[in-house]
Amino acid sequence: MSRSESSDKPLPICADCRVLDWRAPFGWLRRGWADLQRAPRTSLSYGLIMVALSYAITAAAWYFGNLGLYLGVLSGFVFIGPVLVMTLYAVSARLAAGAEVSIRRSLQDAGRTLSDAAIFALILLVVFLVWARAATMIHVFFPMGGEADWRAWATFLGIGSAVGAMFCAFIFMASAFSLPMMLDRRADTVTAVITSVNATLRNKPTMAVWALCIGAFVTVGVLTGYIAFAVLLPWIGHATWHAYQETIDASAWPRRHLTSG
DSSP states (O other), rough: OOOOHTTTTTTOOEEEEOOOTTHHHHHHHHHHHHHHHSSSSHHHHHHHHHHHHHHHHHHHHHHHHHHHHHHHOOOOOOOOHHHHHHOOOOOOOOOOOOOOOOOHHHHHHHHHTHHOOEEEEHHHHHHHHHHHHHHHHHHHHHHHTOOHHHHHHHHHHHHHHHHHHHHHHHHHHHSSHHHHHHBBBBBHHHHHHHHHHHHHHHHHHHHHHHHHHHHHHHHHHHHTTTTHHHHHHHHHHHHHHHHHHEEEEOTSOOOOOOOOO
């Protein structure tokens, strides 16, 4: 088959994925930490920006909203996190390629996927707004006043957690590998999302461990008043890039070239 004939072959609906051992996430974290150490200034700069955004979003929800909206915003870190760390994927990609790392260059790399990332961000925004509304409605139907006992609180938190878990599961499957794929390859949003969902479902034990790791990081970040996010979010971002590299075979799609100069 000639080169021109092979280039006309239609691309599959999603990329192939590898089936990994359940301990693979610990390797992703080790490689992610190595990336953070190799580019500490750039990585921690993004981490501090994310901390500032976290404070701004939470302050707005607390000032203008209520408890339900506040809890919804906290859960929203699960939704907006993948978009915020897009530039960190670019940093890891540059480190792997032996290219120079800087905030400007990683922003330029991430900017090349702006149209596809914007579509994905819109999807996340819609889901986040629906979840925020759901959290508000739960607060309406289960108002928590000063006289509420532990049973009322248990019911409120149990229902809220169950509803939030459904939203989180959907977003986790859609975002686990989609944005790194869009940064690495010339793949559209739909293809990247289908690839991510397929890879997640084919690696349930592995992705369950990965989800627990991310959940633990988010919990530590919230318990430290978001301060730990300055390190934890860049760490997760770099590790996610290595998760994509180890799990997804996207060689059928043309590679996006990194910014030079």
